Structures are given as C-alpha cells and as structure tokens.
Amino acid sequence: MTAFTPVLPERTAGYLRAGLHQVKGWLNVSTAVYLSGVEAAQRGAGVSGDVAEIGIHHGKSFLCLALDLPADQRAVAIDVFDDQTANLDQSGRGDRDIFEQNLATYGAGDNVDIVQSSSLDLEQAGFVAAGRRFRIFSIDGGHTDQITVNDLRIAERTVVDHGLVVLDDVLNRHWLGVITGLFSYLGDGGSLVPAVLVPNKLILATSADQAKHCRAMFAEQFPDGLEKADVPLAGHQIDVYGDRPWLVRGEDGRSEPVTGHELMATITAARLGELEQQLRSARAELDTTRRQLDATRQQLRTAAQPLYRRAARRLPWLVRPVRPVLRRVRAVVRRPR
Structure with missing residues (x-):
C-alpha cells in the first residue's frame, strides 16, 4: 500500500525524492522518511535544540536531519573520517571530502559543524559540558557494546527533554554489539526509554511520558506505516513501523515517489496469495507433463524393440550401418529427465 509522507520542507522533500539514492550509505528508504518527518514535526511543534549524528560516512542519514534547519539551529556531524586508527571495529569508513561535497550539493553546508x-x-574534549543540547541525536558510530553504551550516555546527557535519540543497527545480526550495548545501558540505569522501532533503527525518548508522546507523534505523522503496536521491549512498550512505498509530499503540494524505491510491499496480500496459487498450479501441471513424457518414452521403447529385431533378422545389411545411430537414439530416449 502506497503511503504519503507528512508535508516536508522543499529541500528535504527534494532530497528524499531524487537525492537519497545518490548518496552512498546504508539507510532504508522508509527510515529516511521517518527521520525527515520526525525532524520536521519537532520543528513544527516548536522543539528547540540542534541535531547531531555520530557516524557520518557520506551523510546519507545526516542530510535527513540537517536540511532546512532554522537559522538559530545547527547540525553537528561527528566522525573519525580519515583517522581510521580510531575506527575500532571498522564499521563504515567516512570520507570528509565526499561528505562536504554532499552538504554543498543538497544545501546543508552553512549550518553544519563538523567534529572530527x-x-x-x-566527553574528555568538553563536548558534554559545553552546553550544546540536541533535539535529535542519531547514533551510528562504532558498533561494539562498549562504544554503544558510551554513545547512549553521551546522547542521554545532551538531548533536550522533548528530544529523541536514534540508535542504528539495533537488530542487525552482523553487529550484535549494538543490541548488547543497548541492554547493558538499560540494565545499568540508563534513562532513555525505547519508543518506536523503524527499519534498522530504534528511537528512544527521554522519559516514559516522552516515549508516549513520541508514539503518538508517529501515529499522527505516519498512520500508514504502523505494523504492530504495544510490543514489549526491555520492560517498555514500543510501536513498530515498517517499510512502505512512499509518496513524498512537499510544501508546494506535489506528491512524488522516492526515486528507485521498489518493494515487495507494493504487492497486496491478496495478490501475493493469487501468485502463490498460480505457482502451485504451474508446478502441478509441470509434474503431470513429466509423467506423460515418461509414459510416452516407455511406449516408444516398447514399440521400437520388436521392429528393430525383425529388421535385424530380415535386413541385416540395412541394419548394420544404422546401429550406431539407433544406439544414440535409444540413449536419448532413455536419458533421465
């Protein structure tokens, strides 16, 4: 089922429609829609604060947060970039030059601060104590359990009351350090509260009340994306939002699809059931045809044998030259399917 995004600022809408697939990285299209929509909804609700992301790569998800920010808000990009000795688990390889080119291409360079x-x-560099506070803090850096706990602690201490923290790869089977770190953080008294799961990212709020507010905001902004509500996670209730083919709505009133976004989700359950039935019927018909072919081969062998023997007795001079040919014919007839 095709879904409509909330109305998005023009740069954001343009990036989702035509730019997202141009930027190298690992970001589900629907998750890009959810991130962009939440950022715009926060701004519309008057939530103040900057936005930040740990782990930039080329800026694919960062741009979902950094475009169209008000003049008094900044977007902070944190990455080791070419200092790969600090990339302890080799989870991604940021490129600052490409990142800055993408910022310029999509119009986000003027309000971005880069922290390499x-x-x-x-914390040792004074980032936590500096006073900068965030309404969205995206975590997509190192994927070990220790780094995940560290980054959640950094986000917890710098996010505003109505802010949200976005944790990447929380269910990625290749990076189990993330979910291990999440449960360690929660088990050790972390105050962030899980609220919403979108494809490959968990969104956490600053309190149980704010988690309820976050879930209500998602229900209002993305009614067609909800897959399952009230799912238990680590003693909390979260809502799960899935992948959809989106029509991106801009402030100019246009609704256009995300370029190159093709999904199995575009096939309805009824249509999928119909296709599965057709496949079963085709397989049954193929089995029947194979059985008929086997029977026909057997009939041909049975009919050919007496004719060949009779010809061998009466016309040996004729049979002798064609025996190699007949042997090949019999071999083909007897060949298993």
Whole structure:
C-alpha cells in the first residue's frame, strides 16, 4: 500500500525524492522518511535544540536531519573520517571530502559543524559540558557494546527533554554489539526509554511520558506505516513501523515517489496469495507433463524393440550401418529427465 509522507520542507522533500539514492550509505528508504518527518514535526511543534549524528560516512542519514534547519539551529556531524586508527571495529569508513561535497550539493553546508573525533573522546574534549543540547541525536558510530553504551550516555546527557535519540543497527545480526550495548545501558540505569522501532533503527525518548508522546507523534505523522503496536521491549512498550512505498509530499503540494524505491510491499496480500496459487498450479501441471513424457518414452521403447529385431533378422545389411545411430537414439530416449 502506497503511503504519503507528512508535508516536508522543499529541500528535504527534494532530497528524499531524487537525492537519497545518490548518496552512498546504508539507510532504508522508509527510515529516511521517518527521520525527515520526525525532524520536521519537532520543528513544527516548536522543539528547540540542534541535531547531531555520530557516524557520518557520506551523510546519507545526516542530510535527513540537517536540511532546512532554522537559522538559530545547527547540525553537528561527528566522525573519525580519515583517522581510521580510531575506527575500532571498522564499521563504515567516512570520507570528509565526499561528505562536504554532499552538504554543498543538497544545501546543508552553512549550518553544519563538523567534529572530527572518536565519540569515546567527546566527553574528555568538553563536548558534554559545553552546553550544546540536541533535539535529535542519531547514533551510528562504532558498533561494539562498549562504544554503544558510551554513545547512549553521551546522547542521554545532551538531548533536550522533548528530544529523541536514534540508535542504528539495533537488530542487525552482523553487529550484535549494538543490541548488547543497548541492554547493558538499560540494565545499568540508563534513562532513555525505547519508543518506536523503524527499519534498522530504534528511537528512544527521554522519559516514559516522552516515549508516549513520541508514539503518538508517529501515529499522527505516519498512520500508514504502523505494523504492530504495544510490543514489549526491555520492560517498555514500543510501536513498530515498517517499510512502505512512499509518496513524498512537499510544501508546494506535489506528491512524488522516492526515486528507485521498489518493494515487495507494493504487492497486496491478496495478490501475493493469487501468485502463490498460480505457482502451485504451474508446478502441478509441470509434474503431470513429466509423467506423460515418461509414459510416452516407455511406449516408444516398447514399440521400437520388436521392429528393430525383425529388421535385424530380415535386413541385416540395412541394419548394420544404422546401429550406431539407433544406439544414440535409444540413449536419448532413455536419458533421465
């Protein structure tokens, strides 16, 4: 089922429609829609604060948060970039030059601050105590359990009351350090509260009340995306939002699809059931045809044998030259399917 995004600012809408697939990275299209929609909804609700992301790569998800920000808000990009000695688990390889080119291409360069650092060094560098506070803090850096706990602690201490923290790869089977770190953080008294799961990212709020507010905001902004409500997770209730083919709505009133976004979700359950039935029927018909072919081969062998023997007795001079040909014919007839 095709779904409509909330109305998005023009740069954001344009990036989703035509730019997202141009930027290298790992970001589900629907998750890009959810991130962009939440950022716009927060701004519309008057939530103040900057936005930040740990782990930039080329800026694919960062641009969902950084476009069209008000003049008094900044977007902070944190990455080790070419200092790969600080990339402890080799989870991605950021490229600052390409990132800055993408910022310029999509119009986000003027309000972006770049912090080239490991997130493990942020607190010592004064990042937490500096007073900068965020309404959205995206975590997509190192994927070990220790780094995940560190980054959640950094986000917890710098996000505003109505802010949200977005944790990437929480259910990625290749990076189990993330979910291990999440449960360690929650088990050790972390105050962030899980609220919404979108494809490959968990969104956390600053309190149980704010988690309820987040879930209500998602229900209002993305009614067609909800897959399952009230799912238990670590003692909390979350809502699960899935992948959809989106029509991106801009402030100019146009609704256009995300370029190159093709989904199995575009096939309805009824149509999928119909296709499965057709496949079963085709397989049954193929089995019947094979059985008929086997029977026909057997009939041909049975009919040919007496004719061949009779010809061999009466016309040996004729049979002798064609025996090699007949042997090949019999071999083909007897060949298993």
